[in-house]
Amino acid sequence: MEELLIGLALSLVASVGGGWWGLRRLSQARHLLDTPTSKIRSAAQGYVEFYGVLEEQADTAIVAPLTGKPCLWWRFKIEEYRSNGKNRSWRVVESGRSEGWLLLGDGTGHCLIDPRGAEVRPATREVWRGNLRHPRGVARSGWMALLDGGKSYRYTEERLHSGQPLYAIGEFRSSGGGRQGFDPSVAQGAVIREWKGDFAGLLQRFDSDRNGQLDDQEWSRVRLAAQLEAEDRHRQHSQRPARHHMGKPGEAQPFILASAGEDELARQFYWQAAGGALLCLAGALAMAWLLGESWPS
Incomplete structure (x- = not known):
C-alpha cells in the first residue's frame, strides 16, 4: 500500500509539474512572438522588446568569480561529487549571479537594464572540473580538460561580454527628455x-x-x-537628457535577456512546452495504471 501511495504521489507531481511547465513555456513563447520589436529612441512606455549590442559602462569593472575574466554579467555554480554506496550525484554547494546593470545600444539610443529577476540565457558558458572548492585560474580546454575526469568538483560559469548581441524583453520606462506626463x-x-x-x-x-x-x-x-x-x-x-531603463514587469509577463534571437527562443520554448505536455501525459497514464493495478478484480 505504501509503495502504491508513493507511486501515485510521484505520478501526480509529474503530471501537474509537466502541465504547469508546458503551459508556462507556451505562454512565454506567445509573448515573445506577439510583442513587436521597438527602437529605444521611439519605444512606447510599458512592455517592449529590443535587439541590440551590449556596451561597457564608464567606471564599471566586473570580473567573473571563477575564471577571473572581465565581463558585463556572470552566473556561476559549484557542484561537489557525492558517492554513498550506489547513490552517486553532483550536489550544488555554491552558486551566485551578478546584479550590475547592463547597457544596451541599438543605434538609436541606449537603455540601462536591471537584470534582477530576469531569465538570462547567455551564449558564453564554461564547464570544467577540479579538486578545490574554489578553482584557481581559467577553465581548461581541449585535451587538458580530459585530465580533470576524476576531480571531485565541477564548475559552471556563464557570462555576457561587451560587443555581444542581446535580445531583451521586459518593462520599459524613460525619464527626462520631456517623456513624462505632467499632472x-x-x-x-x-x-x-x-x-x-x-x-x-x-x-x-x-x-x-x-x-x-x-x-x-x-x-x-x-x-x-x-x-x-x-x-x-x-x-x-x-530639459535633462532622456534616460531609458528596463526591468522586471509587474505582471506575469516574461522578463528575458538572451544572446539568442526571438525566433530561436520561441522555438526552444515550444519544444520545452511539448516536453512538459508529454511529462503531464506520462504522469496521468502512470496514475491510471497504478489505480487499475490496485483495483480489486
Whole structure:
C-alpha cells in the first residue's frame, strides 16, 4: 500500500509539474512572438522588446568569480561529487549571479537594464572540473580538460561580454527628455506635502500676520507657490537628457535577456512546452495504471 501511495504521489507531481511547465513555456513563447520589436529612441512606455549590442559602462569593472575574466554579467555554480554506496550525484554547494546593470545600444539610443529577476540565457558558458572548492585560474580546454575526469568538483560559469548581441524583453520606462506626463494637481500636492514636512519653514514663508497659523488667504498663496514650483521642477526635469531603463514587469509577463534571437527562443520554448505536455501525459497514464493495478478484480 505504501509503495502504491508513493507511486501515485510521484505520478501526480509529474503530471501537474509537466502541465504547469508546458503551459508556462507556451505562454512565454506567445509573448515573445506577439510583442513587436521597438527602437529605444521611439519605444512606447510599458512592455517592449529590443535587439541590440551590449556596451561597457564608464567606471564599471566586473570580473567573473571563477575564471577571473572581465565581463558585463556572470552566473556561476559549484557542484561537489557525492558517492554513498550506489547513490552517486553532483550536489550544488555554491552558486551566485551578478546584479550590475547592463547597457544596451541599438543605434538609436541606449537603455540601462536591471537584470534582477530576469531569465538570462547567455551564449558564453564554461564547464570544467577540479579538486578545490574554489578553482584557481581559467577553465581548461581541449585535451587538458580530459585530465580533470576524476576531480571531485565541477564548475559552471556563464557570462555576457561587451560587443555581444542581446535580445531583451521586459518593462520599459524613460525619464527626462520631456517623456513624462505632467499632472498639475498631483505635482502641486506633492510639493505641498514636501513643504508640510518642515511646517516651521512653511509658516516662516507664508504666515504674514505671524499668528502661528495659516488662514484661507495664506493657504491660497501656498497653493499658488506650490503650483509654480511644480511647473518649474517639471520644466527643469524635462530639459535633462532622456534616460531609458528596463526591468522586471509587474505582471506575469516574461522578463528575458538572451544572446539568442526571438525566433530561436520561441522555438526552444515550444519544444520545452511539448516536453512538459508529454511529462503531464506520462504522469496521468502512470496514475491510471497504478489505480487499475490496485483495483480489486
